[in-house]
Amino acid sequence: MTTPARLLRGVAGTSRDRLAGIVLVLVATIMASEAVRTLPIGSMASPGPGYLPLATAAALGGLGLLIAMRGGGPTLAALAWTEARHALLLLGGCAFAAAALNTLGYRLTMFLLVGFFLGIVERKHPLAALAWALGLSLGSFYLFSDLLLVALPRDAWVF
């Protein structure tokens, strides 16, 4: 068995709390090393801008270690991940919105976003998806931008 495959198997077989604890320790280590590397820490008597980040990293690391040492629970593989595919697609949709909002404008981005969720992810009837997406994108733009005067990016087209 290759090393990455063995590592993946090991992760999947680790208990939930233990894995969470290990990840917290890793995050804390990165936070602390960044604080030390980039910020003046100061002293106990005169804390610098790196003091609180370092202190919180130390607290996070300590608590992560405690969770990793004492924690149990089901393994990662035993957890139900039935909604994971859906979740990934939804996150992808949000990322698309973040990337496209300023370029495509609010109405077109939201039309595509809602249309993608309904038409592709949920496989709804194309006409229903189209109508829902169009109604929501145009309706919300009218409500928030025209009536409530919230500044939303406008597209270059008349649409």
Place this chain on the structure above:
Amino acid sequence: MTETLQNLYLGFSVALSPEVLVFAIIGCVVGTLVGMLPGVGPLAGISLLLPATFGLQPTTAIVLLAGIYYGAMYGGSTTSILMRIPGKAASVMTSIDGYAMTLKGRAGPALTIAAVGSFIAGTLSVAFLMLLAPLLASFALRFGPPEYFALLTLGLLVLAFLTGGSMPKTLSMAAFGLFLGTIGIDLMSGFFRYHYGIVELSDGIGIVPVAVGLFGVSEILLTAGQDKAPAVQKPKLKDLPPSRQEWRDSTWPIGRGTVLGFLIGIIPGSAHIISSFVSYALERRISRNPDKFGKGAIEGVAGPESANNSAACGAFVPMLALGVPSGPITAVMMAALMVHGIAPGPLLMEQQPQLFWGFIASMYVGNLVLLILNLPLVGLFVNMLRIPYAYLYPSILMFCVLGVYAVNESLIDVWVMTAMGALGYVLRKFEFEVAPIVLGLVLSPMLENALRQSLSMSSGSYAIFVNRPIAVTMLAIAAFLLLLSFLPLLRRGVASSRAQLGLES
């Protein structure tokens, strides 16, 4: 007392002005809808509508947001009772006996008791708020940086202690939130921390994208994939009145829930959630017939519903009097006030009496609006729950993106929301509480400033925290709570200490 009544008169003259009244009603209706929607909840709802308040007068804005808050508190009970789907965590306890009553054909009385209990608790707790906030504000004028540091430390520890889950997990999330709060320009030294070349991070990570991501988006990620609209009972108007016995059984639980909820609400943390749990446990413990709980006990609806509404009002006490948010929701509301250049705190009452007392009076009005509107319209509201989730969640996600973007017109915020949604999803799969992250994020700059100012005042001596009576008392309570929570570590036996630390075996 005369002065309070005069102030209240001023408040009602503001709250009953047509513009404020209309927005109070809109807030209550929108809040009810938000509370009913699974995955949205009061925090995400308030965050989403925050940008829409920027063009309003400060008083109107805060009245609208407060209406959404307690409207959502009420709305959550409807789905809990009729469908056993708590729209928000605070309604979990209501769903146990409320849904059992629905199965017995007593949905109407359960809804009425929830509404009346919420109204009584809301109204009485506003009276407590009105009396207590000015006293606390004048007391808070004695607070300096060491007292604020001690208060914020105590708040974080109380939150972890009262959440009831795993103390190490909750504290680790609070520490992570504190860390997130350090991102951006350090006001005391001008250092730009953890920016990685992204200029938009100079103001730090916003509360709204983090809150919407952790609460709203992650909930949708967890529940996505459901398609069918759930079956909903639609009670008729004639089925709503409870029997005389049900009124009698509910009276004391409503009273106890009101007092308990308000007291818990003042303490920083997810007060409305904790208060409903504590109220349910109390009612069950003191009941002559505890076996009926879980099988349709009206006390199991009256107590928790009153407690969570009362806690919602209690949470405004530290926000208005001290300028310290007692939880993520009040933090977002504070942000809304700050956008208008108003800083909540001990001087708010003197500097903005119209806003303060208008807000208080609008809460009385809002409670009345909720009672009058919601019971007769319950049939109309539940129709929304018949929309298939496959159509509902894209709409909610779209509003999440819209709300987050509109706060600062920043795409970085949308990216932060997406990242926090993913993080919240994973954390909730691993049974971590996400609320401490938001509270840590909010409290971090205040905590850091208070610590550094205290040390500047004392020329670097930590004795300043011991020499001041208020600070040392609060820190002693915080240390006691910490000790109490980690005491199991000193005991032998990994299995027993695991259980007591809230970790799984």
